Amino acid sequence: MDVTRIRSDFPILQKEIKGKPIIYMDSACMSLKPKQVIDAMLEYYEEFPACAGRSIHKLSHWVEESRRNARDEMKQFIGAKKSEEVVFTRNTTEGMNLVLNSFPLGPGDKILTTDREHNSSLVPSQLIAKRKGAEHHVVLSNSDYTFNMDNFLGAMTPDVKLISFVYSSNLDGYTLPVNEIIGAAHDNDTMVLLDAAQTAPHHKLDVRKLDVDFLALSGHKMLGPTGTGVLYVKEEHYDVLEPFMVGGDTVDWSTYDNHKFLDPPERFEAGLQNYASELGLAAAAKYLRKIGLDKIERHEQKLNRIVNDGFSEIENMHFVGVKNPDQRGGITAFNLGRLNCHDVAMIMNRNYGVMVRSGQHCVHSWFAARGIEGSVRSSLYLYNTGEEAAVLVEAAKEIAKLH
Numbered sequence: 326m327d328v329t330r331i332r333s334d335f336p337i338l339q340k341e342i343k344g345k346p347i348i349y350m351d352s353a354c355m356s357l358k359p360k361q362v363i364d365a366m367l368e369y370y371e372e373f374p375a376c377a378g379r380s381i382h383k384l385s386h387w388v389e390e391s392r393r394n395a396r397d398e399m400k401q402f403i404g405a406k407k408s409e410e411v412v413f414t415r416n417t418t419e420g421m422n423l424v425l426n427s428f429p430l431g432p433g434d435k436i437l438t439t440d441r442e443h444n445s446s447l448v449p450s451q452l453i454a455k456r457k458g459a460e461h462h463v464v465l466s467n468s469d470y471t472f473n474m475d476n477f478l479g480a481m482t483p484d485v486k487l488i489s490f491v492y493s494s495n496l497d498g499y500t501l502p503v504n505e506i507i508g509a510a511h512d513n514d515t516m517v518l519l520d521a522a523q524t525a526p527h528h529k530l531d532v533r534k535l536d537v538d539f540l541a542l543s544g545h546k547m548l549g550p551t552g553t554g555v556l557y558v559k560e561e562h563y564d565v566l567e568p569f570m571v572g573g574d575t576v577d578w579s580t581y582d583n584h585k586f587l588d589p590p591e592r593f594e595a596g597l598q599n600y601a602s603e604l605g606l607a608a609a610a611k612y613l614r615k616i617g618l619d620k621i622e623r624h625e626q627k628l629n630r631i632v633n634d635g636f637s638e639i640e641n642m643h644f645v646g647v648k649n650p651d652q653r654g655g656i657t658a659f660n661l662g663r664l665n666c667h668d669v670a671m672i673m674n675r676n677y678g679v680m681v682r683s684g685q686h687c688v689h690s691w692f693a694a695r696g697i698e699g700s701v702r703s704s705l706y707l708y709n710t711g712e713e714a715a716v717l718v719e720a721a722k723e724i725a726k727l728h
């Protein structure tokens with residue numbers, strides 16, 4: 326993988342801040358954007374800035390056609406059978422909420438989550454269970470923070486109707502054994518909703534092979550524009566979901582006392598959509614596919630090993646979450662002795678130009694259960710280099726001396 330060439334596609338990486346290069350390691354929150362994505366968005370605004378579908382003029386036709394191509398690109402990116410299984414959303418949170426709010430649950434039913442869910446999965450699960458009189462159960466991890474299959478299988482009682490699991494965690498980059506999980510869930514007639522926000526940017530998705538029922542991802546973590554996402558809904562389940570956000574674009578016809586919904590995906594895409602960003606997202610997916618997700622994943626693991634090896638030499642280094650770099654994506658979460666995680670992140674930025682995230686990363690429940698205040702999180706991606714990983718290690722070594 327030619328990282329130098331890749332870096333030349335990213336306008337922000339050509340800039341400096343106060344004479345220092347930008348060492349960006351916060352991609353789990355928001356990835357940087359290549360010019361191909363920016364150009365795709367500009368094309369919409371400059372060439373056909375009109376409505377899709379609703380009008381019969383030429384500009385509208387072009388938007389419609391571009392959206393169709395964009396949906397097709399996303400179908401390929403996730404390995405879906407049909408483009409109609411791709412619902413455009415604003416982000417993973419919207420996709421998770423859409424499924425959880427629309428799924429038929431009632432008193433006596435159960436939703437399972439893991440103990441390392443992002444709030445986007447945990448909080449709607451808690452809320453929906455409460456509203457519908459269902460129960461919400463949390464599957465606890467092993468003591469080394471890996472997935473505990475026995476706990477999961479023990480929790481898979483016949484009343485479990487839906488599991489809402491994170492595919493790869495934003496806490497530490499750990500990927501769950503989703504094949505086994507989905508197999509066991511289906512044996513129990515339980516449907517599976519996967520939060521793939523941290524998987525889609527790094528790992529080749531194949532929803533058909535996984536046989537997952539629903540899967541949500543965010544475009545902005547995979548080089549796409551901000552506020553973009555996709556929800557995969559398996560064709561066989563279109564009618565399982567009762568649309569919860571309805572109105573413009575979701576409806577075929579209405580009278581004063583009745584209405585008929587459109588077929589999916591439009592049934593689930595309420596109101597005028599973010600066309601420019603959808604085209605940008607498709608450009609991002611195309612860009613990643615062209616490089617190859619397998620190459621990107623290997624590159625990140627190589628960088629992760631540099632970080633892990635260097636960090637392991639630091640005496641008061643505490644890894645947060647799973648320690649084995651081969652079990653993680655580009656994420657490393659850590660604390661340096663008793664130094665406050667925000668202070669560490671601030672010094673990294675100010676003294677070394679290294680941009681990392683600090684805090685609880687929207688997984689407050691996990692930190693609260695363990696009495697940990699937070700962590701520093703570096704998240705590396707295809708544009709990061711071995712030299713940058715070494716700067717991160719050096720910065721951590723120096724800052725650790727302040728302890």
Ligand SMILES: Cc1ncc(COP(=O)(O)O)c(C=O)c1O
Binds near residue numbers: 520
């Ligand atoms: C694992 C995971 N799930 C869900 C989300 C929420 O993503 P978004 O804010 O794009 O909806 C994130 C964001 O960091 C995440 O890392």
